[in-house]
Amino acid sequence: MAQTQKHGPPASTRNAILDAAEKIFIERGFSDTSMSKIAKAARVTKSLIHHHFGSKEQLWAEIKKRRFHEYFSVQKEQLAAADAGIESFKTCIINLFNVLRDDPEVVRLISWHLLDRAQTERHEDEKELTAMGHAKLLEGQELGYLRNDIDTRYMLISFFCLVFHWFMSKHEYLKWVGIEPDSITADDEYLENMLKIFFQGVLPR
Amino acid sequence: MAQTQKHGPPASTRNAILDAAEKIFIERGFSDTSMSKIAKAARVTKSLIHHHFGSKEQLWAEIKKRRFHEYFSVQKEQLAAADAGIESFKTCIINLFNVLRDDPEVVRLISWHLLDRAQTERHEDEKELTAMGHAKLLEGQELGYLRNDIDTRYMLISFFCLVFHWFMSKHEYLKWVGIEPDSITADDEYLENMLKIFFQGVLPR
DNA sequence: TAGTTGACTGGTCGATCGGTCAATCTTAGT
DNA sequence: ACTAAGATTGACCGATCGACCAGTCAACTA
Numbered sequence A, B: 001m002a003q004t005q006k007h008g009p010p011a012s013t014r015n016a017i018l019d020a021a022e023k024i025f026i027e028r029g030f031s032d033t034s035m036s037k038i039a040k041a042a043r044v045t046k047s048l049i050h051h052h053f054g055s056k057e058q059l060w061a062e063i064k065k066r067r068f069h070e071y072f073s074v075q076k077e078q079l080a081a082a083d084a085g086i087e088s089f090k091t092c093i094i095n096l097f098n099v100l101r102d103d104p105e106v107v108r109l110i111s112w113h114l115l116d117r118a119q120t121e122r123h124e125d126e127k128e129l130t131a132m133g134h135a136k137l138l139e140g141q142e143l144g145y146l147r148n149d150i151d152t153r154y155m156l157i158s159f160f161c162l163v164f165h166w167f168m169s170k171h172e173y174l175k176w177v178g179i180e181p182d183s184i185t186a187d188d189e190y191l192e193n194m195l196k197i198f199f200q201g202v203l204p205r
Numbered sequence C: 001t002a003g004t005t006g007a008c009t010g011g012t013c014g015a016t017c018g019g020t021c022a023a024t025c026t027t028a029g030t
Numbered sequence D: 001a002c003t004a005a006g007a008t009t010g011a012c013c014g015a016t017c018g019a020c021c022a023g024t025c026a027a028c029t030a
Helices: A010-028 A035-042 A046-053 A056-080 A086-101 A104-115 A124-143 A152-176 A186-200 B010-028 B035-042 B046-053 B056-080 B086-101 B104-115 B124-143 B152-176 B186-200
Strands: none
Touching: A010 A035, A010 A046, A010 A056, A010 A104, A035 A046, A046 A056, A056 A086, A056 A104, A056 A124, A086 A104, A086 A124, A086 A152, A086 A186, A104 A152, A104 B104, A104 B152, A124 A152, A124 B152, A152 A186, A152 B104, A152 B124, A152 B152, A152 B186, A186 B152, A186 B186, B010 B035, B010 B046, B010 B056, B010 B104, B035 B046, B046 B056, B056 B086, B056 B104, B056 B124, B086 B104, B086 B124, B086 B152, B086 B186, B104 B152, B124 B152, B152 B186
């Protein structure tokens, strides 16, 4: 049942608009994006965008919803596929890291979202992923391969910080510490060192 | 030599504009802030702002420069005041955390800055603070209270992530994990757990 | 075939954008 | 008192903003 509506192919047009808008929104943010630019990029008239999505705000919400849902689904999927044990746990974490590495756009989108004061969206996908991650950590504590004197909720948040903020600001930080910002090995190097810290800490054993 | 220029009090007016603009810029970002709003908030005319600062971009740059310089100076100062040893190191880190906790505006300003594609600013203050932090970590390695199999540059970045991203997104994350977002104890709880992870890691000893 | 629906367009609205300019006010230096 | 310089104003510019409108056209229904 790919596209069987009457009249022209509205679904493809809708998607064309969504794709073009997403690109610009992610690059420039909500306020710095104009309907005209989107229309031009999508090869459509402004009016048509309003016809399909109502307002600029609704289009923005639609894009966030679509992209977030896709991202959190992927993360949930790979998290659900992991079985118990410390090794699976480590693989799981690396996978989570790699998903974000391969999707710089969603990083940027979330960054815009975090600065957005008027958040009207639901948080179902986010909460589900968080719940799954949280359960994973509790499992680790029960199986004994994770310390049980650390609040798993803050353990989860700490991990989010370590992963997400890296992709948000690595370009800036690499400049600060004197590493070529476009170094292709930086991600791996950071991952390696970050995992050492996350698992064993910075103090010698 | 406080304000000894001829003609009216331009310095105070300049600061009034800067203060008003800073407030709005930090709250809404560059694109969503208009010169009219700034003028209204500062109780001056738009023309006067252009007279003092030239363009909207220059005003934005001036605000970032001023606020960043102040922030990094504070951090550098408290970092320089610390003497060697693991205990001073820990205090140092906590102080760094607290400075950001007491200045949510600079967190937001840096967030906008990170999303800004056209960064024309110098990075002198940032690089200096980074260099000092880096030296501190190297000192820790030499004195033996920090692992020397971790690249200090990435150790520093990891720490930045743990601190900065918390203040950027704690409101969102706390909702996800089911903690009251406006909890006044959350900062302390996060700090405690985060330090455990940063120093000893999540694996049991 | 007549009628209905929805995709789609061009034109236009009032508001607001950042920015300029000439004129005026205020004050310091002489 | 006079003047030069800087502070400050209000009117105004062209451009662009998001949104709306009437109308066209193609496809589906009865």
